[in-house]
Amino acid sequence: MxxxxxxxxxxxxxxxxxxxxxxxxxxxxxxxxxxxxxxxxxxxxxxxxxxxxxxxxxxxxxxxxxxxxxxxxxxxxxxxxxxxxxxxxxxxxxxxxxxxxxxxxxxxxxxxxxxxxxxxxxxxxxxxxxxxxxxxxxxxxxxxxxxxxxxxxxxxxxxxxxxxxxxxxxxxxxxxxxxxxxxxxYGPRQFTEKVIPRFLSLLQENNKCTIHGTVPKSRHFxxxxxxxxxxxxxxxxxxxxxxxxxGEGCEVHIVQLATQLVKMVKNVPDAELKHWLEFVPDRPCVELRYPISSEKLRQLGWRAQVSWAEGVRQTVKWYDNNRDFWPIPSSLKMPEP
CATH class of the missing domain: 3.40.50.720 (NAD(P)-binding Rossmann-like Domain)
Structure with a gap:
């Protein structure tokens, strides 16, 4: 052919x-x-x-x-x-x-x-x-x-x-x-070293979400x-x-991300959310946020089609239905990347 x-x-x-x-x-x-x-x-x-x-x-x-x-x-x-x-x-x-x-x-x-x-x-x-x-x-x-x-x-x-x-x-x-x-x-099939699938995999194993330090950090997804x-x-x-x-401009604080996933996976009341979070020592070099403008790309006609709420819903559903897709390595207990 x-x-x-x-x-x-x-x-x-x-x-x-x-x-x-x-x-x-x-x-x-x-x-x-x-x-x-x-x-x-x-x-x-x-x-x-x-x-x-x-x-x-x-x-x-x-x-x-x-x-x-x-x-x-x-x-x-x-x-x-x-x-x-x-x-x-x-x-x-x-x-x-x-x-x-x-x-x-x-x-x-x-x-x-x-x-x-x-x-x-x-x-x-x-x-x-x-x-x-x-x-x-x-x-x-x-x-x-x-x-x-x-x-x-x-x-x-x-x-x-x-x-x-x-x-x-x-x-x-x-x-x-x-x-x-x-x-x-982010999305389905991402390896479990990245922050969203790692949090999901930890929660599926009844482990806490580990978070670097206490300084507020966010990422754009x-x-x-x-x-x-x-x-x-x-x-x-x-x-x-x-x-x-x-990028789309969807900025999410890491603590907010963890608590959102805890709610979706564990369905616990707000008073119990903090029990599923564990703060660990920070990295030597702390990157707080990376806000970017995608106006140049938007001028070509591109627009993000999937909202944060819908994207997270699809992602959580996929990991729930595919628990054997990735092995669960011990490195999951490392802080988020």
Whole structure:
């Protein structure tokens, strides 16, 4: 079967990547979707069960840092579009093993860019998925795409470094890159090291939600379907060489998040909510909030479709119905990322 477009998704078996792959496979039967993933601990083969037998889906197990493999893919698959999502993302782990994050997030991006640029048939779009954490913690300002970046942990530092690599290919070669900086994405199938599924998994095991420190912290959340919609909008309407913030402005305090989930999972009266919260020592570097403006993306016509209430409802329901999807590691008792 001949396909009109060949799309390479790196990290396509991960949380966001699997949702993107499923969306592309189902909505574009005339496109061939190639998923390059090494199936790290935070990936489940079950995430892609619905598409694994589709004719327009191809899975390649491999490391994005493998120069020979990545070059071979670009030489043989005639890749038209790249969505680069493969990354190490857990902040807590980045303090413990910064070199691993450097290898995957920076070196992996360099390998992918070089192979894409040197391919006989170069991609017409290279979308790099970054994070709002590159801006660092807000000091009262709302970050737009021109705000300076001040990463404050090893994870965000490697994402910022990878961004510089990506944008250098635009500056030097006019290679058609676009950068998307995302809020915290949540939804079904997210691994249990992230804050919402970790709280849910703890509660399912009758454990308390552990929260870093007592200083009020908040995060901005975006439902995974809306993140996928944003990436596709950027692909179709975004300008090459540009950066786009991806967020809805849904800011939730971590304590508020924990109590909301306790109510939904445990159905306890308000007087008992505090008994399900446990405050633990804070990190060395505390990021209070990352407010971003997504007006630039909204001007392309994108709007979030899933409200916070509906997104949380869908997420809680999925984890309640899929308790055996992820194993319950002892690391769940770590503070939230």
């Amino acid at each position: 001949e396909f009109s477009t060949n799309v390479l998704v790196t990290g396509g078996s991960g949380f966001i990547g699997s949702h993107l792959v499923c969306d592309l496979v189902n909505k574009h039967p005339d496109w061939r979707i190639i998923n390059l993933d090494m199936l790290d601990y935070c990936c489940s083969p079950r995430s892609l069960e619905s598409v694994e037998d589709k004719l327009n889906y191809t899975f390649i197990r491999g490391d994005v840092c493998d120069q020979c493999l990545v070059a071979h893919i670009f030489d043989t698959e005639s890749v038209d579009i790249v969505f680069h999502l493969a990354a190490k993302t857990h902040v807590e782990a980045s303090f413990l093993s910064p070199s691993t994050f450097q290898r995957v997030n920076v070196e992996g991006t360099r390998v992918l860019l070089r192979a894409a640029h040197q391919a006989r048939r170069r991609p017409r779009r290279f979308v790099y998925v970054s994070t709002d954490e590159v801006y660092g913690s807000s000091r009262g300002q709302v970050f737009d795409e021109d705000s300076p970046i001040r990463p404050s942990n090893p994870y965000s530092a490697t994402k910022a470094a990878a961004e510089y690599l990506v944008r250098s290919y635009w500056d030097e070669y006019k290679f058609p890159v676009i950068v998307a900086r995302c809020n915290n994405v 975006l439902f995974v379907d809306d993140a996928v919609g944003a990436f596709l909008t950027i692909l179709e309407k975004g300008s090459v060489g540009e950066v786009y913030n991806v």
